[in-house]
Amino acid sequence: MNNYKLIFLPQVGDSSYMEDVLTTRDEIQEKYPCPCCEKNTIPNRGDALAYICPVCLWEIDLFLRTEDEPSDQNHGLTLNEARNNYKIHGVVLPALKKYSRLNEDTEYNEKG
Incomplete structure (x- = not known):
């Protein structure tokens, strides 16, 4: 199972968003x-x-x-x-x- 959670939607056509969008569950729960x-x-x-x-x-x-x-x-x-x-x-x-x-x-x- 994937250990990431999306925290906001990227802008249309923006392919560099993945590093900003993905956050580990540990970071969210901290x-x-x-x-x-x-x-x-x-x-x-x-x-x-x-x-x-x-x-x-x-x-x-x-x-x-x-x-x-x-x-x-x-x-x-x-x-x-x-x-x-x-x-x-x-x-x-x-x-x-x-x-x-x-x-x-x-x-x-x-x-x-």
Whole structure:
């Protein structure tokens, strides 16, 4: 059985797409640190657009330029505000606590 999975469709007539399109299952399943809680929960090399961390509920916002810029995907919170809320409440917003889950042992990184 093939050990690759297509992650997007190539453009018509583009024959050089195979190296960019094919990703091993291990790369897809590998997780990267959340920018807010730093737990290894984010797929796709950490660039998972519109992915919400199940631990802290930070939604990945690839368009943020600084940690003090308000995020439209995160109720206008900055990444620094969300990190502070995570330290206090365990989630980016206290009202979302019931939707979060505890991190698993495999999600810890070197920082904790």
